[in-house]
Amino acid sequence: MGEVILKTNDLTVxxxxxxxxxxxxxxLSAVQNVNIEIKKGEIYGLVGESGCGKTTLANAILGFVPITSGSIECFGHTIDAKTKASEWKDVRRHMQTVFQDPYSSLNTRFKVWEIISEPLYIAGERNEKLLCDRAASLVEKVGLSLADLDRYVFEFSGGQRQRIAIARALISDAELIICDEPTSALDVSVHSQICNLLLDLREEFELTYLFISHNLSLIKHITDHMAVMYLGEVMECGATEKIFENPACPYTEALMSAILEVNPKKKRERIILSGEARSPINPPDLCRFANRCPKACEFCQTSPLPPFAKLSEDHMARCHLNYK
Ligand SMILES: Nc1ncnc2c1ncn2[C@@H]1O[C@H](COP(=O)(O)OP(=O)(O)OP(=O)(O)O)[C@@H](O)[C@H]1O
Ligand code: SF4
Ligand SMILES: [Mg+2]
Known part of the structure; x- marks a missing residue:
């Protein structure tokens, strides 16, 4: 794994x-004091239940939502709440996104070559032949044909549209691709095709992915490092293998217990969480999981979350249990 290409420092939105x-x-506290580090060439997974802030964290990294406090170090820049739009523009050209829903994220009135080459057009390129040639150089890499370039996006299936979106993400030579649940809007029959395509392209183009997903089996299978979020906060982070092997926070444990394990020796007892998640509006300065945590003690209900405890090299969790 290479050097750190993106680091967030107490990032808050x-x-x-x-x-x-x-x-x-x-x-509304969507992202609170998040510290993650993404290394060049890796797949960094982000998991947590709906509304925990995964997309907001990705949007903050992309400059799509304003940062409230904290900073992001990436591609030679340090970005914070005061960063000017011109500097953002320079940072953003290193990153692209593949969104969840290729039905709404692609403009169906455009031809495929126009969609794929749009990031170059937005960056100021107006030479139509060059735009078309660049789109042609990528379309086969994502499993479509040259003849598809002249067709309209509405003529394609969801899986094919996601292939178009992936080619679009690659055209500007971005180094970091943020995949926000790239398969969850698609038919299950194409999930593995899209994932395999992303893995192949990572090798070929030396890409780094921030990969957001609800699918823990997939996260376990493809990511190198990961962070588990709950109501805006990272509860546990580190090497994926270590977290799956030995989850150190009860929330991670509950998430992992829902995975279908083929190996009977690795099967965990399913932990069903009761109660509703707290409101993210003006949350109290306590562990945000305390009202649902099966292992919460009195201390959890009265004291703020402790700092991250280093459990081993590349494995950290933020939970009172790790200080007992
Ligand atoms: N523009 C916004 N204005 C106000 N609240 C917002 C805005 N965007 C997101 N939120 C809130 O921020 C919190 C985090 O939302 P976010 O979309 O980041 O969650 P998520 O983890 O991506 O969820 P999902 O898995 O459902 O996609 C939620 O409470 C959401 O309602
Ligand atoms: S800090 Fe307490 S409430 Fe929060 S996850 Fe750990 S044990 Fe549960
Ligand atoms: Mg989301």
Whole structure:
């Protein structure tokens, strides 16, 4: 694995939502003090239940939502809440995205070559032949044919549209590709094809992926490092193998217990979490999982989350249990 290409330092994103009865805007805490490190050439997984802030974290890295506090070090820049748009533009050209839903993320009125080459067009390239040639150089790499370049996006299936989206992500020679649940809107029959395509392209183009998914088996299978998020906070992070082997936070344990294991020796007892997740609006300064945690003690209900404990090389968790 190569050098660190992206590092977040206490990255926090709050959204101002409706005003409360005192006329003050409430704070929705979507991402709180997140510290992750992504190394060149790796696949970094991000997991956690719906609403825990995975997409917001990705959007903050891409500059699509404003940072409230903290910073991002990437591609020779340090980005924070005060960073100017021109600097963002320079950082963003190193990154591209593959979104969850290729039905809504691609403009169906465009031809395939126009969609694939759009990032170059946005960057100012107006030579149509060059744009078309660049699209042609990628279309077969993602499993489509040259004849497809002149067809409209609405003529393609979901899996084919995702292949178009992947070619589009590659055209500007981005180094980091952020895949936000790239298979979850697709028919299950094409999940493995799209994943295998992404893995092949990583080898060929020396790409790095931030890979967001609800599918823990997939995360286990393809990622090198991962972070587990709950209500905006990272609870556990490190080498994927170590986390799956020995989850150190009860929330990670509950997530992992839901995986279907073929090997009977590795089967865990399923942990069913009861209760509702807390509201992300003005959350108390406690472990955000405390009201559902099967192992919560009195301390968890009264004290803020402790700092990360280093459990082994490349494995950290933030839980009171690790300090007992
Ligand atoms: N623009 C916004 N304004 C206000 N709240 C927002 C905004 N975007 C996201 N949120 C809130 O931030 C929290 C995190 O949302 P986010 O979409 O990042 O979750 P997620 O982990 O990606 O969920 P999913 O797995 O369902 O995609 C949620 O409570 C969501 O309602
Ligand atoms: S800090 Fe306490 S409540 Fe939070 S996950 Fe650990 S044991 Fe559970
Ligand atoms: Mg999301």
């Amino acid at each position: 709050d959204f101002k939502v409706r005003k409360n009865i005192f006329g003050k805007a409430d704070r």
